[in-house]
Amino acid sequence: MGKNSKVIKREEVVIRFSGDSGDGMQLTGTLFSDTAAIFGNDLSTFPDYPAEIRAPQGTVGGVSGFQVHLGHSEINTPGDFADVLVAMNPAAIKANAKGIRQGGTIIFDKDNFTDKNIEKAGYNHDPLAEEKLEHYNVIAAPISSMVKEALKNFGLDPKSVVRTKNMFALGMVYWLFDRKLKYTEQYFDKKFAERPEIAEANKVALRSGYYYAETIEALNPVIKIEPAQIAHGTYRNICGNAATAWGFLAAAEKAGLKIFIGSYPITPATGILEEMAARKDLGVKSFQAEDEIAGICTALGASFAGNLAVTSTSGPGLALKSEAIGLAVMAELPIVVVNVQRGGPSTGLPTKTEQADLMQALYGRSGECPVVVIAASTPSDCFQFAFEAARIALEHMTPVLLLTDSYLANSSEPWKIPEMNKLPKINPPYADKKEIPFLPYKRDCNTLARSWAIPGTPGLEHRIGGLEKTVKGTVSYIPENHEQMVKIRAEKVEKIADEIPDLIVYGEDSGDLLLTGWGGSRGYLITAAQELQAEGYKVSLVNFNYINPLPKNVREVFSRFKKIVVAELNMGQFADYLRIKHYGFDFKQINKVQGLPFTIKEIKEKCIKILEGE
């Protein structure tokens, strides 16, 4: 193909595909990411879609977006501002006007910019002028009419024809970034193997967009991003929910246990249940329960019966599971509860991200009820932390709460595939078959974990339950016994601190400001910290994955910095938790509750303000 000679090289670029929730923007973004990943770019993606499956067409509420950040160097976030916005309708301009980089490129389907759609999006005549975007690199492409023309001899119904316009737009973007069409074409051949005419129609739309972009002058120059320098190995793209499910499956394999997941569908956690349900080939028993409570209770039953037991949910579902988590604490059974956090309280913002379930995870139960809480920080490390959650649950006979969030769940990034033989073996404390009678609450003196006697084992018959017990398993109301058991259960969780890694400081070991975060905002915080460091500020970052118990070196790390600022997507829950656990430091806060991740820009600005004494 004749390429224009004008080629510019860029380190990184952010592209946002945006349109009606029925326009196929999620697929478009995913196909683009896959092509970029196979080419060797590092990348990070962020799908952002409405809660309604089909919100009113053409309205801002119905806009579905997918942002991809790809680069020649390490990419930690999906990016603040889009260099290229693909807008399938005027509402997509409205939803993204503030998210386009100054002077960026806007490709839009001018056929869809009818008076009616312009009005629906809340504009008078000219969305671009009204947003003061007209001087950007604007490409008004007649996408709808071009696909109609390209596919006129296919004999497809008009709906199927219009449905391919996202591929036309993708073709344009491929040309702009000098990408091959082959991987996307292969996807269609596979996806529509039974309906070759649909596969062909999509491929024709894709190519038409590519040639159209080549033909018009407006898209020059072509932007080239070289592959990133990343460690050698075999890679794949993975989103947080799939990585979470796979982490559990890997843990089951390393523990030599069957795995059971009991869950009720809830956005944005459903993907975990779906991924596990698809894995009958690995023997997964997946149970779609009648409600959230049955989700965890079936899992607890499975745990009692000797499986690795998991339940997945999001904030409101975690509230419903609280009582059963209390039972798991009391019965000292291994179970992992994964909470994919979303905007709350109540139904809140079901498809948007937030980190506001921390206090619920730590404290949201009756009685003295400590559980292990850990949080994943990137889409791919959901694998590692799901594995770790299962390991801790099984080896310490305790419920573990794993926190991810909507952003991690749906975002994806390239992931270096681990080898199973490199992962640690998991060794649950099985009861000694000869130790009869079995005492259910007799403990390992190091970990304080009780032994696990699996029903079906002769001679180890025993009873457990929610009532307070003695070592022997006898129900007991003796005051001293209860107090002792409460203390032991707490100490059992505390002791896990002995085996978790120290907090890692990104940047210098001491300095003026320690930026502190937890879980899913790591990518934004690390990029902000790196940029501040490059600008000469003495700023370092710590991002917590282990929340209860906390790593042992926290106090020591904190004391080496003049100021500490805790950045989180809530009103200050982790900051408050640190105030309880590490009294004596002045924790400043950066908080955001808009259902969106941080931007690097806002973190940097606030850090600088704090450094300058506000």
Add this chain to the structure above:
Amino acid sequence: MNNMEETQTFQYTPKDFKSDQEVRWCPGCGDHAVLNAVQKALSELGIPKEKFAFISGIGCSSRFPYYMDTYGFHGIHGRASAIASGVKIANPELSVWQITGDGDALAIGGNHFIHAIRRNIDLNIILFNNQIYGLTKGQYSPTSEKGLVTKTSPFGTIEEPFSVGELVIGAKGKFFARTIDANVTLSTQIYIEAAQHKGTSVIEVLQNCIIFNDGIHDVVAGREVRDDRTIILKHGEPMIFGKDRNKGLVLDGLKLKVVTLGENGISEKNLLVHDAHESNPGIQYMLANMKYPEYPVALGVIRSVDGHTYDADVEEQIKSVQKDAKIKCMDDLMVSGSTWKVE
């Protein structure tokens, strides 16, 4: 298969199923008799002791697992059906028993109860129905008769009660039986039949709470009257009852009717013959709903129909997928689909 293994039996007596825990139900409580009947039934099943798991929720009856020398899990209020479902699906080799009450199963746990039944998970659910909340000391339950005066209904309840059998059949239940706590012989037979039935078996026990609802079932279950006011149904046998074995049930149009043998030319051959295995629940539904004084209350196995069980189908589905699966372990899975190499 080795013949020796196939015919291996386990010699137990009811005592082998008694735990070392002191039984703490009130003296005279109907629960004691249920415990005895269950221990007797278990000793006759020929199943090794370690294969039994007793799961309960909250309530007086839910203390049951502590008194059984088997695996046991005393859960939380209303959730026993869900916990028991998880146990059975995770380990289908176990004989899983759920002990529950009218509040535990039908109020707070109603949702789990109907869904366990709908799925036909192979559980044996013993529902102690005393029509009252005992552990919280005397409030009305979902099976309390309308008008019952209790601490939370000082002027009488204004709620329609559930009928357990109606609910079970409505939830697509395939096994429903009813017994009286004090009738250990009948109960033992029913528990054995329930254990042998593949699928969810629900046994309603008309149980007496001696403290808060004493004598609630006496009008039908009292020693003096029970032969005339109850009918023990047996599959394949005509529906006869009464102290003098002279009463029976016939179908009159679309309703059941009580008749007297020898009157109006009625003989045994005119009576309905009980068919517990009939999959159409029409007659069984009417039998389960019979109330005194119009009818005798039906006891025995009212419905027992074979069908697919959820737990067996789970195993079957996994086996059939695994037969042709390319992915056998995590290493296979992780490199499946679209991957690329960075050299």
